[in-house]
Amino acid sequence: MIGLLGFAALWALGRWRGWGSRWLLLATCWWALLMLVHLPVQVENPLARVVGGDFRGWTVFGLLAAVALGYREILRALRRQKAVEPMAAPATGTFREAELDRYARHIILREIGGPGQKRLKAAKVLVVGAGGLGSPVLLYLAAAGVGTIGVIDHDVVEGSNLQRQVIHSDPRIGMPKVFSAEVAMRALNPFIAVRPYHRKLTEKIAVDLVREYDLVLDGTDDFDTRYLVNRACVAAGVPLISGAITQWEGQVSLFDPAKGGPCYACVFPVKPAPGLVPTCAGAGVAAPLPGVIGSMMAMEAVKHLTGAGETLAGRLMIHDALYMETRVIGVKKRADCKVCGGQH
Numbered sequence: 001m002i003g004l005l006g007f008a009a010l011w012a013l014g015r016w017r018g019w020g021s022r023w024l025l026l027a028t029c030w031w032a033l034l035m036l037v038h039l040p041v042q043v044e045n046p047l048a049r050v051v052g053g054d055f056r057g058w059t060v061f062g063l064l065a066a067v068a069l070g071y072r073e074i075l076r077a078l079r080r081q082k083a084v085e086p087m088a089a090p091a092t093g094t095f096r097e098a099e100l101d102r103y104a105r106h107i108i109l110r111e112i113g114g115p116g117q118k119r120l121k122a123a124k125v126l127v128v129g130a131g132g133l134g135s136p137v138l139l140y141l142a143a144a145g146v147g148t149i150g151v152i153d154h155d156v157v158e159g160s161n162l163q164r165q166v167i168h169s170d171p172r173i174g175m176p177k178v179f180s181a182e183v184a185m186r187a188l189n190p191f192i193a194v195r196p197y198h199r200k201l202t203e204k205i206a207v208d209l210v211r212e213y214d215l216v217l218d219g220t221d222d223f224d225t226r227y228l229v230n231r232a233c234v235a236a237g238v239p240l241i242s243g244a245i246t247q248w249e250g251q252v253s254l255f256d257p258a259k260g261g262p263c264y265a266c267v268f269p270v271k272p273a274p275g276l277v278p279t280c281a282g283a284g285v286a287a288p289l290p291g292v293i294g295s296m297m298a299m300e301a302v303k304h305l306t307g308a309g310e311t312l313a314g315r316l317m318i319h320d321a322l323y324m325e326t327r328v329i330g331v332k333k334r335a336d337c338k339v340c341g342g343q344h
Contacts, residue, residue, distance in 0.1 A: 095121070099191055103145050109308075116306035117145060123305045124148040126213040128201060128229050130177040131155070132285065133219025133243050135167035136294030137301075141217075142185040142192055144302050149185065150213060152197035153177045164287045201225060206232035215304060217241045217297055223271045230255065230264035234340045239304065240264065241312075243297045247283050248322035250293035254300055254313045257333065257340035261313045265339040267331045289321050 095103070095117075106112045106120075125146050127134050130153040141149050155177050157168045165177075172180040178196035185194050197209070210216055210232040218229045218240060226242065233240040239256040242264055257263045296317065303309050312328075319326045335341055 096191070099145070102189070102191070106144070111308035112302075112306050116308065119306055120145045120302065121147040123215065124150070124213045125301060125305075126150040126152070126210060126216045127219065128216065128225070129153055129219040129221070130165075130167065130181045131161065131219065131221065132164045132290030133245065133294040133297065134177075134181070134217075135165045136291045137217050137219055137243075137298050138181050138185055139167055139188060140295060140298035141301060142189045142194075144298070145189065146192065146301075146305070148193045148195065148213075150195040150197065150209075151178050151181055152199065152201055152209070153181075154198065154200040164285060164290045166291065201228060203228065207235045210236040210238050213238060215239050215241065215301060217243070217301060219243050219294065219297065226264060227271065231339055234258075234263050239313075241297050241300050241304070243293050245285060245289050245293050248286055248289065249318070249320050250289055251316060251318045252293060252296050252300065252312060253316040253331065254304060254311050256313050259313070260333065262331050262333040263337065263340040266334040266337045267316060269334070269337065286321060292321060293319065 100107070103117050106117050107114050109116075123146050125141055125148070127137055127141070127149065130138065130151050134151065134153070138149065138151060153176075157165075157173050157175050157177055157180050159170075159173055161168060162170060162173075167184045168177065168180045169184075172183065176196075176198040178198045182194045182196045185192065199205075201209070206228055210229075216229060216233050216238055218226060220226055220229070221244075226244075230240060230242070232238075233255070234257055237258045239254060239258070240263075241252070241254050243252045244250060253264075253267070255261060255263045255267075257266075296319075300312055303311050304313075314331060315328050316331050317326065317328045333340070
């Protein structure tokens with residue numbers, strides 16, 4: 001039984017690490033020597049004299065070989081990382097020829113132009129959540145050339161996510177979402193820097209993390225995190241673009257109380273009672289809806305960072321995809337807001 005389990009474990013490890021047939025054969029032979037020839041209980045096995053040594057010697061040999069292979073894998077990983085690093089352009093400075101070609105459609109836009117594209121390259125944006133809304137947000141921020149993109153999420157990719165979370169893929173099921181998103185973003189644009197944080201956002205780290213960025217986009221699906229992100233942004237003086245979706249509806253706004261606008265708590269001062277607002281998991285969500293709302297969030301980010309057009313600061317956009325209706329309502333700062341009421 002131990003031998004069969006060992007063979008199965010070696011085979012699974014080889015498939016996971018992508019070993020060739022040569023390495024799988026060598027590992028299998030080593031295990032066979034241990035189990036069938038040099039197992040201590042088989043002291044009278046004549047094959048042990050043929051191959052020489054004893055159980056302990058072959059065990060040490062196998063462990064040394066494993067260490068050597070592990071060291072080889074580390075060197076390969078470092079080489080791959082080094083090969084990618086030269087592609088990542090610095091957050092500021094001139095554009096490379098490939099970047100000028102990549103961002104040409106932005107640069108010829110009168111409202112963005114070269115100066116606006118440079119501001120995008122110099123910008124640092126934090127995205128909270130790499131799920132339904134985070135997927136299009138991250139992809140479009142990367143494609144637009146935002147120089148540094150941070151993404152924080154403690155979850156892993158699941159099969160049920162793939163109906164709407166388009167940044168992930170089936171082969172990456174089980175991978176932390178931030179690392180899966182990083183793979184997709186780097187594949188889309190190698191000229192950006194990606195900072196993945198595989199952890200839950202907490203009160204302890206929120207303000208310090210937010211202070212490292214120029215803008216925060218929140219695409220989380222629970223109210224506790226939304227209020228936490230808002231408090232951190234207000235404390236750090238960093239603008240917040242917040243989006244939310246459920247079933248067929250979504251909403252987006254830009255909150256910037258440091259410039260006189262409302263914060264998230266001004267508009268939504270009280271968290272809804274449990275069960276009052278259905279979650280995506282409990283009530284469902286139309287697959288393209290996160291793409292619609294997330295793309296709007298990314299558009300607001302590009303406008304805010306480049307100074308183009310009029311943003312949703314002081315306004316709340318509500319979209320009903322089922323009847324294809326969109327309306328925008330004005331929102332104001334509340335003097336008695338417990339989060340930002342003292343700011344002017």
